[in-house]
Amino acid sequence: MVANRIPCNQEVDAAILGKSLPFNCGRVCRNRIVKASLSERHASFDPTNFENHGLPKESLLNIYEKWGNGGFGMVFTGNIMIDMKHLEAPGNVIVSKENDSPVLRSLLKRLASALKMDGGLAIAQLNHCGRQTPEFLNPHPKSASDVKLEIDFHGMGFGKPVPLTAAEIKDEVITRFVESAKICVEAGFDGIQVHAAHGYLLAQFMSPQTNQRTDEYGGSAENRVRIVVEVYEALRKDLPKDFIIGVKVNSVEFQEGGLETSDARVMCAKLEEIGYDFVELSGGTYENLQMHHVKESTRKREAFFLEFTDKIRPVFRNTKMFVTGGFRTVEGMVKAVESGACDGIGMGRPIASEPDLPKKILAGLAKSAPDTKVNHDIFASGAAAAAQMWQASERDFTQGNGDPCDGIADLSDENIAKEFKEALEEFQNLIERNRAAGLPVPNNGILAWYPKGSKYRKSE
Ligand SMILES: Cc1cc2nc3c(=O)[nH]c(=O)nc-3n(C[C@H](O)[C@H](O)[C@H](O)COP(=O)(O)O)c2cc1C
Known part of the structure; x- marks a missing residue:
């Protein structure tokens, strides 16, 4: 029993959130509510023994059995690392050629099954952290350019990054996404989400602040999003036709010289054109993670980023668009979907409190988080x-x-x-x-x- 729910309009009908949503690849999401990625840090950490590095623990499987019984349309894992040299934190799941093993594969199978216990789609979020890799794990991480992250993030510092060469972009980024995704296919995941938001490697390419390249991956918005396009093309070529490929991108970065919404719109038009099944829009980087309300205008519509995502929305015709960040009431979610501001909504923190909140919402048993x-x-x-x-x-x-x-x-x-x-x-x-x-x-x-x-x- 939840002691206090967020005050809201009790009359709102949640039916629209229960409507299914078809993707380009032919798969169908059964409803409009997704479990957004939340880094769990429940995997083994043993950099001296690759076979025991980044393996999902039993405790991780236990968490996903709760979300897997929560009534979501899609359940995203927390960020899974494609390169053990570029972790977000000790305890991340790693899926790479270096730690690939029958043990890893069998644990991933159990993880995928847990995610979809009640019939939702299991989606693995794949990530490379680039310059946001903590310095104590890698003092010289790779990035788009050599722009160092000059902050203390919850006690962590970051090393000066080394720009990726064009050959490394292919071999150390694009190929790794494909290798990890193939393992996810075999494990029984229904799809993957490429993480290109929150200031991680692909977002570093997209942002003019962190991408100062003069080759075909730098400069215009079209060039800065090229790597995200090429990741998709390589994935689509090598993965089953009905495997879902989505991406999380920022609608805005709240920092000097960072990604602006006008650029994000051009980039999203490209992601629609090449055929991503869905785009989840978010915002912010480690330098300014705006995961709470700072303006009265955003508070009114509940979600933090709608004022930015509204400007991007018209570019999507076939690619389905989700917005995550701030959704707390059925009223807010219904209004966002009903008005066409997005096709579906993601939730993070509220569903750590209540892993079956979507099931309650769709059954009319809860009107808010x-x-x-x-x-x-x-x-x-x-x-x-x-x-x-x-x-x-x-x-x-x-x-x-x-x-x-x-x-x-x-x-x-x-x-x-x-x-x-x-x-x-x-x-x-x-x-x-x-x-x-x-x-x-x-x-x-x-x-x-x-x-x-x-x-x-x-x-x-
Ligand atoms: C503890 C925690 C871990 C997170 N880990 C990830 C992650 O691994 N990948 C990701 O894309 N977003 C991550 N996020 C961001 C969430 O997916 C989501 O975008 C954010 O929490 C805003 O949504 P909310 O207001 O519903 O919580 C994380 C957020 C929190 C609070």
Whole structure:
């Protein structure tokens, strides 16, 4: 039971969200709600032994059994790495020629099955982090150009990147996307999503701030999106005709010299032209991840990026368009789809709180997401989502009571949220102390915590 839901119009009919959506490749998404990617960090990390590096853990399979029973049209994995030298964080799943093995393949099969337990489509998000690879993992990552990320991101720094040569673009990027995707096909995924948003490698090519190349991959918007086009062409050539190929791109980057919506529109027109099955629009990079409301005008329409995506929308005719970021009420979702602002919506943080929110929405049992009492900035709300994923990871679906939310802390309850904030502060202090002493960050930076009174809380 959710203590508090976001206030909303109770009369709105969710029926339009239950309508199916056909893709270019012939596959059909059964409804309009997708589980957006959330980096889980529940894979093995062992860079000294490739065969045990980036393998999905049992805990990861447990999480996806909850989302796989959540009623989504598509379930996206968190970002899966195509190159172990360019991780987002320790604990990412890696699917590459270096760690390919029967064990990896059999775990991926189980992962794909978990994602689609109740009939949704299983989509693996594939990513190469480029210059956003933390420096402690790779001091000289590859990027479009040598523009260093000069920030401290939650305690992480970033090394000066080395520009990819044209040959490396083919061999180290495009070919890797294809190799990883082929393994996903064999594992039983229904499709992949190419990650070209949030400042990762492909977004580094798309942004004029990070792409200062003078070859055919730099300069005009058409040139900067070329790599995303070539990734698609290589994938389509080598993958089954009915395998879904989607992409996540930014509608805007909120930073000086970053990607503007006018460029994103030109790029999306190209993605439509070559035939991507779907485009999920988001925004921001590590330099400015605007995952909360900063303007009253966006708050009114609920989703953060609609004012930008509206300008892009007209270019899509056959490619289906999803928008992710900020959707919290059925009213907001229905209005977005009904008005034609997008074909479907993605949700991230709300479905870490409540993995079966779509099922409840489509059955008329919920009109909005839990009204979480944790700060909405990306640090606190991201930590809350990670803690809730940890809670979902602790046992498989059959061990619970048939409720995908079993054991997940309800942060819409003031008292539980207060406890969470205290636990998070304590955890942060522990991380700082460990860092200062040169010790590893505990449990891969994930707060492993149950509120007092939870039946799963170990005795003190
Ligand atoms: C903990 C966390 C991890 C995330 N990991 C990914 C990721 O791996 N890939 C991705 O495309 N987006 C990732 N995102 C962004 C989400 O997919 C989504 O775009 C964002 O949370 C906004 O949607 P929301 O307001 O519904 O949460 C992540 C967000 C959070 C909070």
